[in-house]
Amino acid sequence: MSLVVPAPVTRIMNILQERNYPSYLVGGCVRDCLLGKIPHDWDICTPAPIAQIRPLFEEKGYYVAATGLRHGTLTVIDRGHPYEITVFRKKSDFAAVHGKKAGKKKGMPETASLQEDLELRDFTINSIAWSEQEGIVDPFGGVKDLQAQRLRCACSAQERLTEDPLRIMRALRFAALLNFTIDPALKEAVYQTLSLLKNVAVERITSELYRFMQAPGIRVAALLREYAEVFCTVMPELKPMIGFDQNNFHHSYDVWEHTMKAMEACPRDEDIVLKFTILFHDMGKPASYTVDAEGVGHFYGHGEVSRKLCAGIMKRLRFDTKTASEVRTLVEVHDARVEVNTRSIRRWLNRLGLEQFERLLIMKTCDAAGQNPRFWPEREAYVNSLRAGLQEILAQDSCFSLKDLAVKGSDLIAVGYQTGSVLGRCLQRLLDEVLDERLPNEKDALLAKAVSWLVKTKRSG
Numbered sequence: 001m002s003l004v005v006p007a008p009v010t011r012i013m014n015i016l017q018e019r020n021y022p023s024y025l026v027g028g029c030v031r032d033c034l035l036g037k038i039p040h041d042w043d044i045c046t047p048a049p050i051a052q053i054r055p056l057f058e059e060k061g062y063y064v065a066a067t068g069l070r071h072g073t074l075t076v077i078d079r080g081h082p083y084e085i086t087v088f089r090k091k092s093d094f095a096a097v098h099g100k101k102a103g104k105k106k107g108m109p110e111t112a113s114l115q116e117d118l119e120l121r122d123f124t125i126n127s128i129a130w131s132e133q134e135g136i137v138d139p140f141g142g143v144k145d146l147q148a149q150r151l152r153c154a155c156s157a158q159e160r161l162t163e164d165p166l167r168i169m170r171a172l173r174f175a176a177l178l179n180f181t182i183d184p185a186l187k188e189a190v191y192q193t194l195s196l197l198k199n200v201a202v203e204r205i206t207s208e209l210y211r212f213m214q215a216p217g218i219r220v221a222a223l224l225r226e227y228a229e230v231f232c233t234v235m236p237e238l239k240p241m242i243g244f245d246q247n248n249f250h251h252s253y254d255v256w257e258h259t260m261k262a263m264e265a266c267p268r269d270e271d272i273v274l275k276f277t278i279l280f281h282d283m284g285k286p287a288s289y290t291v292d293a294e295g296v297g298h299f300y301g302h303g304e305v306s307r308k309l310c311a312g313i314m315k316r317l318r319f320d321t322k323t324a325s326e327v328r329t330l331v332e333v334h335d336a337r338v339e340v341n342t343r344s345i346r347r348w349l350n351r352l353g354l355e356q357f358e359r360l361l362i363m364k365t366c367d368a369a370g371q372n373p374r375f376w377p378e379r380e381a382y383v384n385s386l387r388a389g390l391q392e393i394l395a396q397d398s399c400f401s402l403k404d405l406a407v408k409g410s411d412l413i414a415v416g417y418q419t420g421s422v423l424g425r426c427l428q429r430l431l432d433e434v435l436d437e438r439l440p441n442e443k444d445a446l447l448a449k450a451v452s453w454l455v456k457t458k459r460s461g
Contacts, residue, residue, distance in 0.1 A: 001136045003033045008078040009042045012085070013131070015060060021048035024114065024129040024137065026086075031125050034146055035178075044085045045117060045129065050074065053085055088117040091163075115139050119154045122167045123174065123186075127154050151180045157189035165196035168230060169208035172223050176215035190230065197233055205234055206317045213275040217266035220275065225260055234317070237309045238279075240286040247297030252372045255285050261370030267362065273323055274359050277330040278366055280310035307332040326356060334363050340385045342393055346435045349393070349400035361386055399434050399441040402427055406443045407450070415451050426450055 003025065005013075016023040023046045029039035046053075050072055054064045057076050065082075067075040072087035090112035114137060118127040124142035136143065140154035151174055153160040161167050168190050175182050182190075197205070213220060224231055232239040241255040251258060262278050284305025290298050307328050314324040329352065338348050338360075349357050361383055368379035399405055407430065409423050417423050430446050433439040439449060 001130075002132075003030070003130055006042065008081060009044070009083060010132075012044060012057075012076055012078065012083055015057065016044075016046050016048060016085075017133075019048070019052075019056060021046050022114075022131065022133075023085075024131045024134075026118070026129045027121065027126045030128045030130050030136075031142075031146065033130075034128070034143065042083055044083065045088060045114070046085060047088050047112075047114075050087045053087075088112040088114060089120055090116045091120065120160075120163065121154065122160060122164070122170055124152050124154050125174075125180075149178070149180045150183055151175055151178075151186060152183035153186055153189070157183070157186045158192050161189050161193040162196065165193055166200045166204050166208065168193065168197060169205055169212070169234075172227055172230065173208050173212040173215075176212050176219045176223055179219060190227070194230060194233055197230075202317050206319060209234070209317070210272055213272040214270045216269050217275065217278075218264045220266075221260040221263040224263065224279075228256070235313050237283055237313055241283060244286045244289075245297075246285070246299075247291070247295070249296070250372050250375060253370065255282050258282065258370040262366040265366040265369035271359070273326045273330070274362060276310075276323070276327045277334065277359070277363055280306055280313070280327065280331050281334045281363070281367065282306060283309045283331075303332050303335050326359075329356065330359055330363060333360065334367065338386055340382070340389060342389055342398075343435070343437050345386065345389045345393055346398065346400045346437075349390075350431070350435055353401070354394075357390070361390070399431070402431055404441070405431055405434065405446070406441045407446045411443070411447060412450055415447055416454055417450070426453065429453070 005025065009025070013023040013025075023044055025042060026045045027043050029042045032039040048056075050069070053074050054066070057064050063077040065075040065077065067073060067082075067084070068086075072089055074085050075082045076085060077083075114129060118129060118137070118139060121127040124140045124145045126142070127138075127140045128142040129137040131137070141152075145152050151171055171182060171186060171190065174180060212223075228238075228242060232242075238256075241259065244255040246253070246255060246258070253261060259279060259282055262281075263275070266274060266278055268274050282299075282302065284302040284307075285299045287309075288299040288302035288305050290300065292298060310331050311324070311328050314327065319327075333352075338344055345357075348360070352360060364383050364386075365380070368376060368383070371379070393400070405427065407427075409417075409419070409427065412423055412426055413419065417426060430439070430450060433449065434441045434446075439445055
């Protein structure tokens with residue numbers, strides 16, 4: 001079988017071959033090619049001693065970066081594009097990388113055979129190699145697993161996960177994104193090694209969570225259900241949701257299953273802000289639960305409690321600042337009542353911005369999808385009315401932020417305002433007048449109102 005390989009990759013492989021070092025494409029790039037996808041990265045492996053790779057390419061005019069010597073990896077730069085070259089690895093290399101005793105110098109992996117290297121890769125679908133001379137090299141049945149849409153480890157699943165416990169999260173990520181089933185032996189190994197996740201850097205876990213959340217909501221929900229213990233190990237704040245009876249006629253499911261139903265309804269595959277909002281939005285319900293005189297359960301203020309809980313998770317897992325801020329905001333307001341009129345919608349647009357407000361509407365639809373089906377028609381109609389109001393505002397090119405205001409600070413200075421806080425307060429007052437539909441967003445009308453305020457202030461002073 002032949003693969004369509006970019007010219008820079010072929011050149012790099014040929015340079016190795018010229019020195020009698022076999023070279024192979026390996027891992028994700030081979031997997032993606034076999035799945036009919038265009039690889040994002042092209043990784044090359046070779047038995048060449050790592051100490052000889054750098055001078056070999058530098059003498060050919062390449063820039064070589066020592067990006068992963070600890071893992072036996074160098075990066076060759078060709079016309080600004082990076083290509084990783086990794087030396088064949090064996091078990092002792094993993095021992096050195098993960099701080100165990102090994103009979104060799106730390107950070108300088110010894111060369112091994114291709115089969116040894118492929119055995120140590122996370123899953124069989126990533127244990128496939130290719131070279132122009134040999135074609136597909138697949139000692140562990142990765143091609144068949146691709147065809148069967150099955151995720152499996154080469155040889156011992158427990159050994160593979162113990163070598164790098166992050167593979168627990170990688171397994172769930174691949175299963176979600178590729179829609180693959182997880183082999184029973186791998187599933188068993190996940191639970192056998194689950195406690196080792198505590199030894200993994202939180203940044204690595206968060207990276208996998210981000211990518212996991214980019215899968216379709218129905219797959220995300222299915223894996224959250226099946227592997228709840230894994231996710232609760234990473235985010236123990238989720239655990240009280242599981243099996244928590246809402247005891248309210250508006251709900252047909254416990255808090256966790258309600259969240260899963262909402263996740264299934266999410267229409268945006270790659271919007272991780274929305275996905276994390278759905279996951280976290282009712283996390284505060286168990287701590288907010290009260291029962292009224294009729295025995296009905298309520299969750300007053302659960303949005304704020306959920307916000308605090310998810311803020312703690314995102315800080316601990318070191319979410320990026322933008323994602324964390326947007327998720328916190330949406331979790332807090334997910335249950336807020338937006339009135340079906342343009343004035344109210346403008347106010348919310350001013351508070352959240354267009355992108356976040358659109359997410360809020362989607363969140364409300366997803367939330368309703370996980371509640372008692374009896375109330376779905378009216379809740380769907382409510383959100384559709386908000387969407388119609390939003391489209392009306394957008395069609396009118398309406399103003400809902402200071403940057404949309406028809407006057408700027410310089411315009412107010414021209415009619416007599418001084419720079420400073422007074423100027424800022426005047427702009428905000430004008431925006432409030434427009435948002436509340438007391439003034440049109442027109443320069444002449446806004447300036448006339450601003451001048452009248454200025455005159456009134458001078459008279460009273």
